Amino acid sequence: MAESVQLKLVSSVKCFGGMQNVYSFFSKQLQCETRFSAYIPPKADTQNPVPVLYWLSGLTCTEENFIIKSGFQRYASEHNLMVVGPDTSPRGCNIEGEDANWDFGTGAGFYVDATTEKYKNNYRMYSYVVKELPTVVEQNLPVIKDARSISGHSMGGHGALICALKNPGFYKCATAFAPISNPTASTWGVKCFTGYLGDSKETWLEYDATVLVSKYTGPDLHLRIDQGSVDPFMDHLIPNNFVEACKKAGVSLDYRLHDGYEHGYMFVGTFIGEHIKLHSDILRK
Template identity: 45%
Template sequence: MKTISTDKCYGGTQGVYVSRSEACDCDMTFAVFVPPQAAEGNLPVLWYLSGLTCTHANVMDKGEYRRLAAELGLVIVCPDTSPRGDHVPDEADNWQFGKGAGFYVDATQPPYAANYRMCSYIAEELPKLIAAEFPVDMDRQGIFGHSMGGHGAITIALKNPDRFRSCSAFAPISHPSVSGWSKPAFRKYLGADEKTWRAYDACSLIEDGYRFPELFVDQGTADSFLEDGLRPAELKAACEAAEINLTLRMQEGYGHSYFFISTFMEDHLRWHAQRLG
């Protein structure tokens, strides 16, 4: 792991780091905020997964999480959203696919299978590095995210309920197998057999028997992607059928941007902190 930068903030440290990823076959950048309680060690860790077109930096610059994370003693990890590098296949004119749009899947189709293994990177590889390098208690992990990252957070939590104590999301892509802005990406990453897509679709995973104790979702009513891209009603129906406790808050007048996310960030941090101890 190499340090790109560190800055003191609210008594803690906001760092940006890079490490070689075997899963993605490239250097991956990520941000970590360590609160002032670092000397005590064994701090709860909260993973934030970002959305389409984002890097680690979007939430770091606009998410407004550090003040309360410092107060609550939370380590916040913000990974990138896709592999990077000149050798990584991409569609530069398509913001819904390729670099910045990894969708937190492990691609199976060439040429993407060699690099686009974001699920393994987030769920397996990066946690080992975080555990080795930062003062975290890996028995107290939570995960949340926005849009594509909300999709990633919920699906990873559903498949790892023993690892995560809490999961929330801002405007998640709830049913990507049928969503207009994720279905084309799934086909390119995972192939034409839509049955294989179910492993990365929150609604499908719940239908197939995967469970998580409770989910907390905020969604803006003025979000231009609400009906086709995000489909929160379908997540609600799936959770009701499976008797999963879902708190879905429809926030009047809010859109899809970080103005929305930053407004409700503290609610999510407090919610996670209560469950992480």
């Protein structure tokens, strides 16, 4: 049995009948104090646990951006779904250079387990998201074990896709908004993979959703991607490569290209209700 972790309540605000909480604890994977948000819908308690959706945010974000910008709580309350959102990287690790750039280091963990000497002890966001955080949530919050799904935006969309594809059956549904779909072909991905994983491109492929989906043999993931047609970062996201890889592999994907929409939270907020409903419907099957 996993060692019990004691959560600290950082903040708690009532919202659409439920509670929008933020917690902190010392993460063994990240070797630092870390925070995550958890929206607890009004009908959830220890006698009435609910399914849980994990949300992964993008570059420069903390656990706060999604909960104040997307408006998801209205829909999570309606569908009686808990939504948990971790930070995007370790904080305060005092690693030289980790705060020098907006797209690498602090705020840019990229959901990988670093192997380079400088970052390997702290930048383990993949194992934190897939292994440690679900255990902590299931120990402390009223969720149904094994009724979990995952979603995310941009860098977090990349994270959601790889976490689902690398762990068949662990998540019942995986969706993403404007994900970095083929990071080994993206300057964002190449920069972070080089810094966290070194020069071995074979290792990079283990965290590339386009590569992973091409050899996926697990159960249906109910994959959905929403993408804005005028997203200024399309050259970094490269969704068409992922779409083609899904077709070749025979993996079902609901890819929706929305005319005139860009990249940010105005886009996410427009369609988040549809994603929440999809996750809720699948998790309750």
